[in-house]
Amino acid sequence: MIITRNQSEIIAAIKTAKTEKPDALIGLIPTMGALHEGHMSLVELAKNQCDIVICSVFVNPAQFNNPDDLATYPRTLFDDKKLLENNGCDILLLPTVEAVYPDGILPYEINLEGLDTGMEGTFRPGHFTGVCMVVQRFLEMVAPDKAYFGKKDFQQLAIIGKMAAIRNLAVEIVGAPIKRAENGLALSSRNALLTDQQRENASLISLALKNGMTNYELQPENEAIRAKIEAGFANSEFTIEYIAIVNNISLKEVAIADENCTVCIVVFCGKVRLLDNMQFADFASV
Numbered sequence: 125m126i127i128t129r130n131q132s133e134i135i136a137a138i139k140t141a142k143t144e145k146p147d148a149l150i151g152l153i154p155t156m157g158a159l160h161e162g163h164m165s166l167v168e169l170a171k172n173q174c175d176i177v178i179c180s181v182f183v184n185p186a187q188f189n190n191p192d193d194l195a196t197y198p199r200t201l202f203d204d205k206k207l208l209e210n211n212g213c214d215i216l217l218l219p220t221v222e223a224v225y226p227d228g229i230l231p232y233e234i235n236l237e238g239l240d241t242g243m244e245g246t247f248r249p250g251h252f253t254g255v256c257m258v259v260q261r262f263l264e265m266v267a268p269d270k271a272y273f274g275k276k277d278f279q280q281l282a283i284i285g286k287m288a289a290i291r292n293l294a295v296e297i298v299g300a301p302i303k304r305a306e307n308g309l310a311l312s313s314r315n316a317l318l319t320d321q322q323r324e325n326a327s328l329i330s331l332a333l334k335n336g337m338t339n340y341e342l343q344p345e346n347e348a349i350r351a352k353i354e355a356g357f358a359n360s361e362f363t364i365e366y367i368a369i370v371n372n373i374s375l376k377e378v379a380i381a382d383e384n385c386t387v388c389i390v391v392f393c394g395k396v397r398l399l400d401n402m403q404f405a406d407f408a409s410v
Contacts, residue, residue, distance in 0.1 A: 386404065
């Protein structure tokens, strides 16, 4: 695995990798590190679809509206390198803040047509501006054919696709299925901040979603589904930040759920913020 640290190094590494196959497809997996099997599923998907797989590890300060969240974000670079090498990553991009933002973190404007106004956009103001800024920067640095993101960050995936279209970037944005632990907890770098007991208890999140969405066609009203999900957290250590039942395309809250909708949820376990989602299409009667 080749390690690069700036744009000139990544361009040189890609040029070398393309020596024997000039038309090789390039897959990029942007990450903030603290890698886990969910990230490795992205690597596997990219390896199946591309000739050269590139992974970036960069904790992007522009997308944190809470300084404490940035300070406590898990950093496990030694383990990240081993995991990527063992799973067949070809090139690792490890840039500094200066390499990503050579002119500093400048104002960034983009009209996402409302995709960023609810859910994470409400509770983490400025977050998606930072996400779009850094993803656009990496897409420009690497110029991949495909870029891979997990569907756990449902709103983020939609926004990155919109950003790429608005900026007319020649890249296919690929969403990969949520990878879950055996107990149903969606894999996330933030899970490293949980105790073993908390990780075990966090199975409640996926269980509450399933209980609220099963047989939803009998009571498809937003309020009824939300109430069933909320009931799943009664007398637990988890605090709900939001539950949003949204249309898959517009991300607007709906009054009546159907197979074109998704439930997005964020809960806190102590100070650890956990995000998940499930789609109604997976619960629709055949």
